[in-house]
Amino acid sequence: MHHLNAAAYFAAVPARMRRRKQIRFPLLGSVDFQWHDNLGICHSGEGQSRDISEHGVFVETCACPPLGAVTKAEIQIKRSHNAATTNPIALEGRVIRVERRDKDVTTCTGFAMRTLETFFNDIDGRLDGAKRN
Secondary structure, eight states: OOBOOHHHHHHHSOHHHHOOSSOOBOBOOEEEEEEEOTTOOEEEEEEEEEEEETTEEEEEOSSOOOTTOEEEEEEEEESSTTOSOEEEEEEEEEEEEEEESTTOTTOEEEEEEEEEEEEEEOTTSOEEEEEEO
């Protein structure tokens, strides 16, 4: 995991992706997520967060939930660059966009999720509260 400074972020992220109402932070961490299909079968995947905002997260992965799926995710954020311990952020939201590689409908590169609810843990690992969006 690494953190980008603001100059590197603006150089790396296309202008169309910076035209957001919420500030997106280039916060990278490992992500575990799950969703249920129309038959109620639970699916899961893992990936890496690309960025996060007050109202959503983008996850880079090869195992994307379908558009519109209610998805639960947990992002593990390291406390510092060399830290062994992490602080989890638990999210529940709806998939609002699935990105595909070169118009290949079978291969996804990631998905955007608009959060419905977010839980943070404090430094001692206790649940610090929930934010409803």
